[in-house]
Amino acid sequence: MELETSSAFRDRPVNIDESGQQKWIYAKQPKGKWYTRRTIVAWFAIAFLVLAPFLKINGNPLMLFDIANRRFSIFGQIIWAQDSYLLALIMVIIVVFVVLFTVIYGRLWCGWVCPQTIFLEMVFRRIEYLFEGNYRNGRHHKVVTPRITLLRIAKHITFLITSILIANVFLNWFIGPERLLEIITAPIRENWLGFTFMLGISLFYYWIYAFFREQVCTMICPYGRMQGVLLDSRSIAVIYDFKRGEPRGPKSTGDCINCHQCIAVCPTGIDIKDGSQLECINCTACIDECNIVMKRINKPENLIRFDSFQGIESGKRSILNGRTYAYSAVLVVLLIVLSVMVMNRKPIEATILRVPGTIFQQVDSANYSNLFLVKIINKTQSDKNLQIKLITPKSGKLQLTTGQTTLKSQEKLESVLILSLNKQALTGKSTPVELGIFEGETLLEVYSTNFLGPLN
Template structure:
């Protein structure tokens, strides 16, 4: 590695004056690029299809933040499912930490939507209009076509940005709402169309101009690498033991040809060691392997490995931290699975009406007033009955009919419970209220009933 560490003074995509420097990377070529292409298209198709397909009548994926309704793998969740949603967030965070500790920034190069769309769509459009850096065919074209190529490229960028915006909106509104917006006249949905145009322009700006700056300057996950990675984390790494001293056929295997830099989408030199700009895209692995093949040296001078692996030759990814994170993740996934499986399809909360205590109805009866809130978390109409589980002598009176619940709606009613004084068990009595659907008990709520002892 270089003794001169000036490359750490500033990000590679800034010049000496602090202005951004455009990085024009050569198109990668090789087995890792092919694998990445297949995986990327699988991810892109998932992003497009997930909100479109339905399971049990629910979208496979939906994050309807406005209506506080979420669908994960066809299971509907509402704002009231805060515990489950918080648990899901916790599992995701632990998974990201665990995954990063073991595999470094692999997610960035292989599954992050920023990289997927940039590398697989926008850059390929650019290769089409400007050439891919592997041949000079486009550069040799007549100058008069330059303007046309520029217009064609940016028009394609804008069109793709608009399509990506539609996919993005679909994840938050659902496909049906998006189709409704798209098929209605603009005058009926001016705000929606303005929002759509704003997001499309934002994506165009990001993918046409900002590009790798999102990964190096804006992305918080990239910044986390410094604290999450250790010497045993797997990442794209240059085998300095084999490569150095570089520069000639009789020294180390690296001939300092610079091809690994030419192909890097963030423009860094991986030979300088681990850098926060590296998104683990593997382009430099492929490119160096082409060079190694040409000079008849073994491949994988740059490869997936760890510093520990290069130093000791031990390539195992197992260590105490990996085991600890895996155990925590397994426990969380188990709790999550258990909680989801026990989750009721109807959510009922019964709370005392604020400011009320008990009322004497007559000389032998006491009443308490409650607010009942019920949410039907399914996409089917439900018919329910609410009954006292014990103290059968009591009476429940609702101010509105809540026995029929439409799909995915919440409703509420005022509930008055009347109990004979002689059955009360002191100042407060615990009451169990059962919610039945077609005579099947689906949930039980325990509430306090306040009343004077007989």
């Protein structure tokens, strides 16, 4: 069916004018069942973002990406940098999941759970409506009175305070509540680096939400750019039923009266009647708005709805296709591999390396010693009393400089190990040595290295 469209929207994003300048979008506040559902989802998502680093499972944060200590807590499971293969696998699974999900449900993520949309549409846009009123039909205050100026200043102050709060929520995911509290409460001169970082992030968020806004979705987000290759005619998306709506116009036979309300409410300023576009974040605001119009003119709802292009064409919904099955199979295999790897993770991760720049020391006329750096991580949920014992050669003396042998759950021990061997035990300049990490009589890990001695 031939759509009644202008092709101008293909030349440039609607929020950019001919000279490349940003065109401000004054989106009207949506009203309806989809907006209510989205609000509920958004508040759950915000609660998760705020609370996840505070909530604990087995004493570990629900979510914490402690990059400085190379320790990640994902749903209470600690993953160390040494488990990088697991992190890589998790990343692959996320990418496959996103691809699969997008093939089936389009950009549901963007409109419903992406933090950028949630904060812009559910927090900052609402603050804006509070100070500037609802932008009915995309209108805004063209005559700026002193009262409006004051309201706008108040709006920006509120934006700034909200940005600081969001920056703290973001930092909490990376440094944890204890360190965050330290940065907040310590005098600035004692913590100027942390404070500067937090201020920088706050100002960045303020710029994004007060000025750059929906351009993150329409121009920068790589996920949005991938839609062209991920979506096909069977993908579910917010879509205009052109079969029912065309020909459009107040006096035409189609159900669309061309009232432009779906455009007025769109946070990216597009016209969904032009078909699926990269700028559509599937927020469903146009569905709600069009349903209000349909009700008013006594026509059935859902002229704009969640459907696929093929579904509109054929009148039948179909979300399963060859790609869906293939991606699902890959996802299931990856999940099984991940579960097996997590279950078979070594309970103890140890590295024993020679202290850089050292060779051997002569203890007395019969004994030599070597220095090693020992790092042991207890990855289990219980405390461990560990011993390092010499397996080969049979005799020798081991001493940990920290003296510590008990490691709490998820604790990391770093110490220098002094290994002394009698010269009778040496087989040459470099003697193979095996060290065992034991819990009681149970051998948990064997580590092989070399003991350096004199030439003869």
